[in-house]
Amino acid sequence: MSDDHYGDASAEKLEERIDALDDELIEQRTQAMRAGLAAYELDDDDTEILEGIGAVGDGIEYLPALPVVAIVGRPNVGKSALVNRILGRREAVVEDTPGVTRDRVTYKAEWMNRRFSLVDTGGWEPDAKGIDRSVALQAEIAIDLADVVLFVVDAIVGATSTDEHVVRLLRTTNKPVFLVANKIDDARLEPEASPLWNLGLGEPHPVSAIHGRGVADLLDAVMEKLPEVSAVAKHEVGGPRRVAILGRPNVGKSSLLNKAAGEERVVVNDLAGTTRDPVDEIVELGGKVWRFVDTAGIRRRVHLQQGADFYASLRTSAALEKAEVAVVVLDVTQPISEQDVRIIDLVLESGRALVIAYNKWDMLHDPKYVDADRRRYLEREIETELAHVSWAPRVNISAKTGRHLDRLVPALETALDSWDRRIPTGKFNAFLTELIAAHPHPLRGGKQPRILFGTQAASRPPTFVLFTTGFLDPGYRRFIQRRLRELYDFEGTPIVINMRVRERRSRNS
Numbered sequence: 001m002s003d004d005h006y007g008d009a010s011a012e013k014l015e016e017r018i019d020a021l022d023d024e025l026i027e028q029r030t031q032a033m034r035a036g037l038a039a040y041e042l043d044d045d046d047t048e049i050l051e052g053i054g055a056v057g058d059g060i061e062y063l064p065a066l067p068v069v070a071i072v073g074r075p076n077v078g079k080s081a082l083v084n085r086i087l088g089r090r091e092a093v094v095e096d097t098p099g100v101t102r103d104r105v106t107y108k109a110e111w112m113n114r115r116f117s118l119v120d121t122g123g124w125e126p127d128a129k130g131i132d133r134s135v136a137l138q139a140e141i142a143i144d145l146a147d148v149v150l151f152v153v154d155a156i157v158g159a160t161s162t163d164e165h166v167v168r169l170l171r172t173t174n175k176p177v178f179l180v181a182n183k184i185d186d187a188r189l190e191p192e193a194s195p196l197w198n199l200g201l202g203e204p205h206p207v208s209a210i211h212g213r214g215v216a217d218l219l220d221a222v223m224e225k226l227p228e229v230s231a232v233a234k235h236e237v238g239g240p241r242r243v244a245i246l247g248r249p250n251v252g253k254s255s256l257l258n259k260a261a262g263e264e265r266v267v268v269n270d271l272a273g274t275t276r277d278p279v280d281e282i283v284e285l286g287g288k289v290w291r292f293v294d295t296a297g298i299r300r301r302v303h304l305q306q307g308a309d310f311y312a313s314l315r316t317s318a319a320l321e322k323a324e325v326a327v328v329v330l331d332v333t334q335p336i337s338e339q340d341v342r343i344i345d346l347v348l349e350s351g352r353a354l355v356i357a358y359n360k361w362d363m364l365h366d367p368k369y370v371d372a373d374r375r376r377y378l379e380r381e382i383e384t385e386l387a388h389v390s391w392a393p394r395v396n397i398s399a400k401t402g403r404h405l406d407r408l409v410p411a412l413e414t415a416l417d418s419w420d421r422r423i424p425t426g427k428f429n430a431f432l433t434e435l436i437a438a439h440p441h442p443l444r445g446g447k448q449p450r451i452l453f454g455t456q457a458a459s460r461p462p463t464f465v466l467f468t469t470g471f472l473d474p475g476y477r478r479f480i481q482r483r484l485r486e487l488y489d490f491e492g493t494p495i496v497i498n499m500r501v502r503e504r505r506s507r508n509s
Contacts, residue, residue: 013438014434014435014438014486014487018430018434026430027426029426029429029430030425030426030430033453034050036452036453037452037467039505040452040467040502040504040505041503041505042502046467049455049457050455066108066115066117067116067117067148067226067229068106068116068145068146068148069109069116069146069149070119070121070142070143070145070149071083071118071119071120071121071150071152072143072166073151073153073163073166073180074160074162074163076154077183078154079120081182081210082150082182082209083118084209085212086109086111087118106119111219111222112220112223114223114226116226117230119145121141143169143173143175144232145321145322146232147176147226147230148177148178148226150222151170151178151201153182153196153199153204155192155193155196158196159196164199167199167200167201170201171200177202178221178225179199179203179205180207180218181196181206181207182209184206184208184214185208185210185211189206193206205217240289240290241290241291241324241416242290242293242324242325243291243293243324243325243326244320244325244326244327246320246329246343246347247330247340247343248337248340248343251330252329252360252399252400253399256357256397256399256405259400259401260283260285260405260408286406286408287409293322320347320350323352324416324460325353325416326347327355327356327357327412328340328343328354329357329399330357330359331359331360332359332364333370333374335377336381336385336386344386348494351494351496352419353415353418353493354392354415354493355392355395355411355415356394356395358394358397359398360399360400361404362401363398364378391485391490392491392492393414395408395411414491415492415493416492418462418489418493419460419462419493420459421462423456423462423488428454428455429453429454429455431484432480435480439479441472444470448470449470449471449472450469451468451472452468452502453467454467461496462490462493462496463498464495464496464497464498465498465499466497467502468499468501468502469502470501471499477497481495481497
């Protein structure tokens with residue numbers, strides 16, 4: 001159902017009603033709503049979110065970033081099986097076929113009352129051609145984004161040339177690396193792990209991921225090296241803001257970086273796909289210093305890509321994870337394609353701020369390059385294909401000539417300000433109370449889900465948690481998002497609204 005169904009509830013009227021409430025009344029309402037949660041079944045995560053709400057500054061206190069443990073290794077050594085054993089449940093897909101895991105997947109794990117993020121890596125092609133470099137590329141990404149690395153080797157097969165290729169990379173890192181000798185299913189096989197000392201990564205940890213043997217000892221050792229707060233998952237404080245330039249091949253990403261830098265920093269060629277690895281550059285634009293990353297063009301869906309294109313996409317994803325805001329470059333002389341929309345969706349999934357740059361705008365009015373029909377249909381395409389990101393700042397530029405490049409900085413600043421924005425818990429609950437009073441959730445099967453309490457659990461991107469008595473219609477959640485945007489001006493950032501449906505405690509509990 002469309003969110004328009006839920007009525008007008010103009011932002012001006014909503015703001016007037018909230019402004020009419022004084023701070024003391026807002027605080028009283030908030031405390032009453034929170035006290036009402038005691039009658040409902042809450043789990044540890046709920047308590048963690050609620051304890052993260054403090055009366056400091058804007059009323060929100062943020063929990064530290066969980067440390068990250070990455071599992072790397074060549075195909076079919078048991079990485080996903082080890083992930084499942086650590087998690088205590090079957091999450092990662094396990095098959096005898098090499099290359100089943102293609103993307104890095106992150107899970108929340110816990111050991112000895114310590115929580116951490118566990119990253120299962122993959123992405124290798126089933127054929128052995130060029131596999132040494134492929135494994136090294138994926139391992140490099142995992143190392144960059146991890147606090148501790150578990151390097152898994154098949155102890156029965158022994159160290160291969162592929163393993164040695166990755167070892168050379170692991171030796172250059174200052175991060176703790178644990179050598180995991182997998183498939184040691186019983187004590188008789190333990191001598192098979194001894195030759196792995198020759199890899200130069202220290203003592204091999206013999207484990208059986210399938211049976212669980214030795215995994216507890218491994219995790220105990222990991223916990224000794226794992227930091228309390230991640231050094232890689234948290235955002236840097238100060239320093240240049242990080243901007244990823246994304247787009248399909250040959251839309252002008254490298255030209256944009258060169259023009260912003262004022263010199264030829266990266267190769268520009270009419271041949272699509274010139275850029276393979278992300279190029280990281282410090283540039284001064286609009287009187288400010290920025291860190292720009294020019295990424296490889298994303299061609300097709302990752303699981304359909306082969307060879308270098310596949311790993312270019314992986315590295316692009318890694319660059320996006322390190323960025324704060326993404327500039328998605330579109331070629332206005334070409335119809336908006338499925339790849340364009342997919343790249344924008346990739347940014348939304350990553351939770352990064354978003355600016356859309358419509359490149360080659362000067363060509364749009366030159367009949368030598370574009371006919372009249374293209375100009376007429378462009379706005380219609382934007383309205384239909386990109387309606388879900390109508391909130392993203394739009395900049396019409398020419399990367400080749402530098403025309404209107406100065407407009408990129410205000411758009412980036414607007415998006416980043418929104419991405420960082422925090423709403424105090426009292427203000428957010430006042431917003432919810434007034435919104436629900438004007439437009440309550442419709443009845444569904446004779447029941448009406450109720451919002452008990454809400455809070456902004458995080459920023460970057462703004463993430464809100466609603467404690468409810470039932471599932472809210474997707475249209476109603478979009479309605480809340482739209483009103484949040486109108487009232488608090490979240491231009492240029494995705495907004496995440498999570499629900500936690502909770503039932504009343506039984507009277508006997």
